[in-house]
Amino acid sequence: MFLRLISIVSVAMIVFELPPTAPIALLADPLLTARGVDVYMLRLEQTDAVLSGNKPFKLFPNLDVARSIGQGTVLSFGGAWSNHIHALAEAGRRFGFRTIGVIRGDDGMTPTNTLIFAKSCGMTLVPVSRQDYRRRHTQEYIEELRQTHGDFYLIPEGGGNLEGVAGCQKLAQVIHRSLEGRRIDEIVLACGTGTTLAGLVSGLHQHLETAKPFVRGIAVLKGAGFLNADIRGWLYRLGANMVADSWTLETDFHCGGYGRCPPALMQFMKEFEYTHGILLDPVYTGKLMYAVYQRIELGLYKPGAQILVIHTGGLQGRAQGL
Ligand SMILES: Cc1ncc(COP(=O)(O)O)c(C=O)c1O
The missing domain is CATH 3.40.50.1100 (Rossmann fold)
Incomplete structure (x- = not known):
């Protein structure tokens, strides 16, 4: 605490x-x-x-919102080579956020350079099946992720939000x-x-x-x-x-x-x-x-x-x- x-x-x-x-x-x-x-x-x-x-242009306003609501954990989605996941992991390390990356496909287990870097920044990597990944826009799936990983601020794949x-x-x-x-x-x-x-x-x-x-x-x-x-x-x-x-x-x-x-x-x-x-x-x-x-x-x-x-x-x- x-x-x-x-x-x-x-x-x-x-x-x-x-x-x-x-x-x-x-x-x-x-x-x-x-x-x-x-x-x-x-x-x-x-x-x-x-x-x-x-990346900073898309991520920083999101991190600002997370901070303003007192949320220290940020979760997002991406592939095993995602630039967005790479940048989020670094931002988490640099600015003190806990980060969770939900990684698409069975290739989520492949230790790509991107994922090795993200892990070294302290990001929690969650490899999921392509089937589950497709549910990323549903409230039900987000709730399931909250049950498993605790509360978080959500940034959509690629930082694609307002x-x-x-x-x-x-x-x-x-x-x-x-x-x-x-x-x-x-x-x-x-x-x-x-x-x-x-x-x-x-x-x-x-x-x-x-x-x-x-x-x-x-x-x-x-x-x-x-x-x-x-x-x-x-x-x-x-x-x-x-x-x-x-x-x-x-x-x-x-x-x-x-x-x-x-x-x-x-x-x-x-x-x-x-x-x-x-x-x-x-x-x-x-x-x-x-x-x-x-x-x-x-x-x-x-x-x-x-x-x-x-x-x-x-x-x-x-x-x-x-
Ligand atoms: C290097 C790079 N350029 C361009 C884009 C495309 O940006 P947007 O998804 O905002 O269209 C991305 C994805 O975020 C990217 O990683």
Whole structure:
């Protein structure tokens, strides 16, 4: 009881600080020069050794709520290579939360680098069958988890809730500050749940008085059309539903489905990394850059276009194949 009190008091004193800016890189490449297109990259993957990319934006507002209600335990869901589980484990270790990761599939038992790291941070790992994992949205299953593991603050898979979206609104300010006055026509980012995109679109709508760049999401899941409704729902709840023509979701660049890395993608990533010295991950940012390059090759950007891509991190996932 005494220890729990100490942990609640220490958690109560934490300030969750988001990075105010991130480095911007201009990609130098003969293809881009030939097409007359400038591609900048917001290097969020460089903002922290572990809690980088879009992760703090989604996690910190959730941890803030957990702290405000005096809940020192946080539970979430993910696969055996989940960037979200990796980041949550680190946040728990760093800020004094007990964390529980419910891990999908029989592969939950496989000691991937992600799970080894999560465990080393003190996360309790709960491998569950795919059948049980599918019940993660039901109240009944959450109650069962509470019976077994005690009370907790719940963060959905991938940090995909309204708190996560609200946190990602702050990306608009980070971009604005980091660009230092450079004009940008379009921002492109990888989408899993669409949380980051919804936050960014509403943040741009909220904070920027000047011309707002168009936002293009690259879905990494196959058949991700359903995300459009989720994103519209979040925008509506944040009062930003009038921005329908300021974003789109591309659903044809999934490279075969979530987590799939066909040889063409692998080859592209190797060339990109060799040319630019910037590491990508096969699940999110690899597909993002592959999609952007294909769009440029197809002549879908006019000469003079100024594009900003967001490196949302996830480099810990490289251990699964590259
Ligand atoms: C590295 C990386 N990039 C992009 C995304 C996609 O973010 P979202 O689920 O908010 O669309 C994720 C998933 O959280 C991720 O781990």
